[in-house]
Amino acid sequence: MKLLKNLLKSPMFVIGMSLFLVTILIAIFGPLFYAINTDRVGVPYDMPNAQFWLGLDNYGRDYVSLLIRGLGSSLYVGVIAGVIATTIGTLIGLYGGFKGGLADDILSVLTNLFVVIPQFVILILISTTFEKRSLALVAMIIGFTAWTWSARGVRAQAAALKSKDHISLARLNGDNTLKVLVVHILPYILSYVFMVFILQVSSGILSEAAISMIGLGPTGDNAISLGVILNDANRYGGLSDKNWHAFIPATCVISALVFALYLINTSMEGVFNPRLRK
Amino acid sequence: MLKQYPTARFILMRAGWYFVTFLVAVTINFYLPRLGPNNPVDIIMAQAGSGTSREDMRIKEEMYLMEFGLVKMKASRDAGGRAVKEMVRDAEGKPVRASNFEQFITYLGMCLKGDLGTSFYKQSKKVTDVIKEAVPWTIALQLPTILFGWIVGNLLGALAAYRRGVFDKVFFPVALGLSSFPFFVFGMLLVAFFALTLGWFPPMGGYDNAIPGFNWPFLSSAAHHYVLPFFSIFLILAGGQAIGMRSMGIYELGTDYIKYAKWLGLRETTVLLYLFRNAMLPQITGLALSLGTMIGGALITEMIFSYPGLGMAMLDAVTKNDYPVIQGVTLIITVSVLIANFTVDILIAFLDPRVKAGVQMGKGL
Numbered sequence: 001m002k003l004l005k006n007l008l009k010s011p012m013f014v015i016g017m018s019l020f021l022v023t024i025l026i027a028i029f030g031p032l033f034y035a036i037n038t039d040r041v042g043v044p045y046d047m048p049n050a051q052f053w054l055g056l057d058n059y060g061r062d063y064v065s066l067l068i069r070g071l072g073s074s075l076y077v078g079v080i081a082g083v084i085a086t087t088i089g090t091l092i093g094l095y096g097g098f099k100g101g102l103a104d105d106i107l108s109v110l111t112n113l114f115v116v117i118p119q120f121v122i123l124i125l126i127s128t129t130f131e132k133r134s135l136a137l138v139a140m141i142i143g144f145t146a147w148t149w150s151a152r153g154v155r156a157q158a159a160a161l162k163s164k165d166h167i168s169l170a171r172l173n174g175d176n177t178l179k180v181l182v183v184h185i186l187p188y189i190l191s192y193v194f195m196v197f198i199l200q201v202s203s204g205i206l207s208e209a210a211i212s213m214i215g216l217g218p219t220g221d222n223a224i225s226l227g228v229i230l231n232d233a234n235r236y237g238g239l240s241d242k243n244w245h246a247f248i249p250a251t252c253v254i255s256a257l258v259f260a261l262y263l264i265n266t267s268m269e270g271v272f273n274p275r276l277r278k
Numbered sequence: 279m280l281k282q283y284p285t286a287r288f289i290l291m292r293a294g295w296y297f298v299t300f301l302v303a304v305t306i307n308f309y310l311p312r313l314g315p316n317n318p319v320d321i322i323m324a325q326a327g328s329g330t331s332r333e334d335m336r337i338k339e340e341m342y343l344m345e346f347g348l349v350k351m352k353a354s355r356d357a358g359g360r361a362v363k364e365m366v367r368d369a370e371g372k373p374v375r376a377s378n379f380e381q382f383i384t385y386l387g388m389c390l391k392g393d394l395g396t397s398f399y400k401q402s403k404k405v406t407d408v409i410k411e412a413v414p415w416t417i418a419l420q421l422p423t424i425l426f427g428w429i430v431g432n433l434l435g436a437l438a439a440y441r442r443g444v445f446d447k448v449f450f451p452v453a454l455g456l457s458s459f460p461f462f463v464f465g466m467l468l469v470a471f472f473a474l475t476l477g478w479f480p481p482m483g484g485y486d487n488a489i490p491g492f493n494w495p496f497l498s499s500a501a502h503h504y505v506l507p508f509f510s511i512f513l514i515l516a517g518g519q520a521i522g523m524r525s526m527g528i529y530e531l532g533t534d535y536i537k538y539a540k541w542l543g544l545r546e547t548t549v550l551l552y553l554f555r556n557a558m559l560p561q562i563t564g565l566a567l568s569l570g571t572m573i574g575g576a577l578i579t580e581m582i583f584s585y586p587g588l589g590m591a592m593l594d595a596v597t598k599n600d601y602p603v604i605q606g607v608t609l610i611i612t613v614s615v616l617i618a619n620f621t622v623d624i625l626i627a628f629l630d631p632r633v634k635a636g637v638q639m640g641k642g643l
Contacts, residue, residue, distance in 0.1 A: 113299055113302055116296075116619050117299065117302070117303050117612055117616075118569075118571070118573060118611060118615050119571070120573075120574030120577070120611075121574070121611055124596075124608055125604075125608055126310055126313075128599075128604055129310060210462065210575070210578050213578050213581060214578070214581065214593055215597055216596060234466075234582060244470055244474070247466050247470070248466075251463045251466050255458075258458055258459075258460060259455070259458045259459075262454070262457075262458040263458075266454065
């Protein structure tokens with residue numbers, strides 16, 4: 001509670017959190033207030049007008065509808081990928097860092113291997129094997145390839161905690177590994193894990209956009225994400241023909257999302273590490 | 279024996295580790311795309327299928343099977359008695375398909391010889407040739423940009439940490455804003471403003487109608503096309519590095535050794551030097567860690583600017599399902615990231631004696 005109070009005192013956190021909440025609200029409740037229609041409704045790249053506030057895309061679809069739908073998809077991919085990556089990373093890091101010995105060595109080697117092999121490369125390789133990719137599949141692929149650096153971070157934290165006095169006391173008390181991990185270590189690194197999660201969501205959203213830009217994003221008629229919108233704009237001349245409405249709104253939405261998450265993360269860093277605050 | 283030479287020992291151990299990583303990367307690179315149902319030859323044959331006779335189809339298929347190493351081969355001699363390789367055939371005369379593992383061994387051998395196979399398109403061009411054309415552009419764009427952005431960002435960050443005050447108050451939010459932009463989004467905004475609205479720079483391509491080579495029209499045109507992609511990566515990278523360096527600097531400023539150095543009455547520049555050296559280390563590690571992400575991000579930047587590097591080659595290959603090229607490009611990216619990481623590791627060992635000492639005591643890796 002005191003933590004939340006401290007966080008609310010940080011203007012960065014308040015701005016970031018409000019921005020993030022607004023995007024979520026638009027994604028969830030937008031369809032209630034705006035008649036979403038992702039069919040062809042006019043000529044390609046029609047300029048913004050009274051009926052279509054942000055104009056039409058290369059297929060003649062309404063950009064406002066596409067953006068609301070895309071925002072929802074990107075958030076969905078980001079959160080699912082974030083949950084998967086954070087969970088795997090935390091489990092591996094926590095276990096390795098706390099256990100030490102052979103288990104730690106094996107897990108560390110595994111982590112270090114995949115930290116240096118670029119995630120983007122693995123993402124491309126896996127995505128090429130699937131001809132049809134649903135949003136959930138894209139989210140899972142991203143999540144299962146993004147856990148490495150969070151495992152490394154959590155491992156360092158857990159290893160540092162391992163030799164603290166209260167852990168030794170708990171052990172003397174006869175607590176088993178699971179109990180020590182859950183009761184005595186997890187609470188200490190929970191704030192760190194939460195920060196990792198925020199970063200994973202943001203990098204998940206960016207990964208989706210990046211993989212879609214290269215043409216390996218979600219497929220199918222209903223697959224509309226911010227990355228797919230940007231890919232269409234890039235591929236079908238939105239960038240070269242002065243059709244600013246083809247990519248400026250989408251870039252703004254994705255930047256706002258990432259910026260909000262970044263603000264939340266940075267402000268939390270400030271609260272947890274008071275020296276940065278002054 | 280190597281115990282007497284901790285540096286050599288360290289370098290050898292790291293080299294060994296990176297070689298293992300390389301093998302894993304090659305394995306992943308080979309097996310991942312084969313997890314799916316896509317068989318490259320079937321795909322090509324389906325595309326080339328219509329309008330050719332049965333016999334033509336058969337010859338074509340066998341040619342492709344051999345070209346992509348999908349069949350078992352055996353050594354034999356041709357009519358003139360020279361050693362050649364030919365396909366192993368079953369009783370019906372059909373070529374025997376090689377198992378995934380046999381294909382992998384062939385692939386590994388080819389990789390070590392520097393042969394990455396043949397493109398499905400572009401008249402059966404070699405993948406290495408596709409890559410050779412693209413790599414100079416990518417290196418020319420990314421290497422200076424990443425190094426330059428990293429150095430400038432760290433200098434500014436250290437300055438902000440040390441000075442604080444007005445400089446920091448203006449600098450910090452700007453850097454924060456910059457670094458939170460994704461590479462490609464920033465690239466798009468730069469195109470929109472400086473190329474499409476103001477028309478100062480060309481929106482796409484690596485050069486205009488000039489013959490690539492060492493001549494003035496080409497170099498000036500290439501330089502003109504270089505500006506926007508350069509800044510789209512440089513600014514974001516510098517912003518991110520500056521933020522990291524600033525917080526490291528602030529942290530180090532509060533440590534005992536800096537206080538002690540100040541109490542001793544050392545000159546400000548000397549104290550700063552100590553501070554910089556120690557705050558630098560995590561930044562160098564950070565550079566190594568983020569190289570993979572950076573290069574991935576910069577590939578997308580290349581695509582946005584239609585810059586003729588690996589990013590475009592990849593986009594092209596993905597659009598056409600050209601698996602050998604996709605695999606070749608991913609392998610090249612991985613290898614270059616591994617080399618960069620290795621270099622950074624060695625660099626750190628020279629800058630930070632603790633790293634080498636750690637290996638000596640058997641705690642490394």
